[in-house]
Amino acid sequence: xxxxxxxxxxxxxxxxxxxxxxxxxxxxxxxxxxxxxxxxxxxxxxxxxxxxxxxxxxxxxxxxxxxxxxxxxxxxxxxxxxxxxxxxxxxxxxxxxxxxxxxxxxxxxxxxxxxxxxxxxxxxxxxxxxxxxxxx
Numbered sequence: 001x002x003x004x005x006x007x008x009x010x011x012x013x014x015x016x017x018x019x020x021x022x023x024x025x026x027x028x029x030x031x032x033x034x035x036x037x038x039x040x041x042x043x044x045x046x047x048x049x050x051x052x053x054x055x056x057x058x059x060x061x062x063x064x065x066x067x068x069x070x071x072x073x074x075x076x077x078x079x080x081x082x083x084x085x086x087x088x089x090x091x092x093x094x095x096x097x098x099x100x101x102x103x104x105x106x107x108x109x110x111x112x113x114x115x116x117x118x119x120x121x122x123x124x125x126x127x128x129x130x131x132x133x134x135x136x
Contacts, residue, residue, distance in 0.1 A: 071077050082088040
């Protein structure tokens, strides 16, 4: 009888112990799942802030383009372009054109523009004369 009781006493796991181990396993799984969900939420919030910044910049650019479009389609732009780029004026305006007198110069010859280059002495001759020339 003692042999039968010794065999049964080797590993005694009761139902409450099994339930506790199962509860611990489920708790660890739940914590890891919750941690992953928190990381995903953080990544989503970071991506959301980037998208909001991009959308805000695009809305500002769109507002600027609408202002530019409104100005280009107005008469003020046409008048400014005519005056500045095409040098036109409105009827009844007086325009002043300044003409400077031309400077009179003497006749120019081709030799006046072409300078004669100085004679070129090779470098080795310059060094030779510098170091080995007789002392005068």
